[in-house]
Amino acid sequence: MRRRILFSLLLLLSLPILAQGQTDGSGAFFFVGMKLEEVFERFGAPIAVYAARGIEVWQDDVIFQYSVGDFYIFGDRVWQVRLPAAYGISAGDPKAAVLLVLGNAAEDMDDHVLIPLTGQDWPLVMRINFNKTYAVSAIYVYRPDF
Numbered sequence: 001m002r003r004r005i006l007f008s009l010l011l012l013l014s015l016p017i018l019a020q021g022q023t024d025g026s027g028a029f030f031f032v033g034m035k036l037e038e039v040f041e042r043f044g045a046p047i048a049v050y051a052a053r054g055i056e057v058w059q060d061d062v063i064f065q066y067s068v069g070d071f072y073i074f075g076d077r078v079w080q081v082r083l084p085a086a087y088g089i090s091a092g093d094p095k096a097a098v099l100l101v102l103g104n105a106a107e108d109m110d111d112h113v114l115i116p117l118t119g120q121d122w123p124l125v126m127r128i129n130f131n132k133t134y135a136v137s138a139i140y141v142y143r144p145d146f
Helices: 001-021 036-043 096-107
Strands: 048-052 061-066 070-072 075-083 112-117 124-130 136-142
Touching: 096 112
Parallel strands: none
Antiparallel strands: 048 061, 061 070, 070 075, 075 136, 112 124, 124 136
16 A cells, blocks of 8 residues: 555656656647747747847847747747756756756756757757756757757
């Protein structure tokens, strides 16, 4: 009886993590590569629109803010998204927990962690930034070839 309760509890706690890692097209990683018309069809008008200035003029982005995340647009496609949570990791989580969740595939760069993602026709990378106390400050998924 105790084992059944423990198993049920572990299963319930793991469901949110499993759902975030889905590769069936409904997960956040499939936002990268969407055309503008697909974004508007799926999410409607953005909450806000703003620009981000890059070091070079060609690095400037238009960003559409939605409740699911911020969509960075280049031309007519999303090339990067900023997410509040992904793969069981959320803003504010400690770095040690992030490294534990991501495992050996994560590349620790001190102030951020990189991990390649699979499941798309193009390369994707997840970048998790940390603040000065090594808590998650931002989560990005992007095409490194853009």
